[in-house]
Amino acid sequence: MRALSADQAGSIHPRPAATTLILRDGGAGLEVLMVRRSMRASFMPGAYVFPGGAVDEADVSGACLAACDESTEMLTARIGGPTRVGDQAAAFAVAALRETFEECGLWLGARAGQASGEVERERHRARLRDGAALAEVAAAAGLALHTSVLQPWSHWVTPLGLPKRFDTLFFVAPCPTGQHPREDAGETTSLEWVFPPEALARQAEGSFQMEFATVNTVRSLLPFASGGVDALLEYARGLRDLGPLHPRLRVGAGGRIEQVLLPGDPGYEEATLPAG
Secondary structure: OEOOOHHHHOOOOOEEEEEEEEEEEOOOOEEEEEEEEOOOOOOOOOOEEOOEEEOOHHHHOHHHHHHEOOOHHHHHHHHHHHHOOHHHHHHHHHHHHHHHHHHHOOOOOOOOOOOOOHHHHHHHHHHHHOOOOHHHHHHHHOOOEOHHHOEEEEEEEOOOOOOOOEEEEEEEEEOOOOOOOOOOOOOEEEEEEEOHHHHHHHHHHOOOOOOHHHHHHHHHOHHHOOOOHHHHHHHHHOOOOOOOEOOEEEEOHHHEEEEEEOOOOOOOOOOOOOOO
């Protein structure tokens, strides 16, 4: 893959986005839900990712904010402070809830029996996919937008030089009791609960495609792989410094991308894009 030139790259601005690591306790230990993107997708076709997507303007509508179970001030303090997105925190949180419901049919934060049955949830999910606003769907379902269930985990910005860039907050949240994820057969073609060490082993052997930020995020789960969901969420609630990570591209002859570097990696400070 080739990087854009510096002139081209300067016109590509990161779009706000949110993604959620949905967690459960499995037989081997902690499991995280991952979805496989369609091979027809314009971004990361065929890759395994966490449910998520870009923030929409409607995510900060008055109706959406009124449906949240936290005030915008609480969200700004709890999420916006540690991640440094400030008063945009509500938009990121609502987007995380919306994308999770749209891509895998889970209404995060709903108590057992509160989110109706699977057939009813699929009906509301279809309305969302057909263009209904999330606040409208929430009102019809009699549910709140449970932003309080989301704990910020990390903050990544796509490297300069790629044709699509996102400024993404990663959240963690427990899988709601009594709900079972289902792929949308559109953007995502399958889903899978994965044990982090197994996912990394499969990625290393080439049978489980993940991109750079996803691989590193799965690695971040390893200390909790045997400890379970509660231990991870307790740790997440104590995180106070989740400023954005800015990977850089090491670019070789002809603009070919040779490596993605993180702060502290050898060559990070010298990594620049070719001019012209």
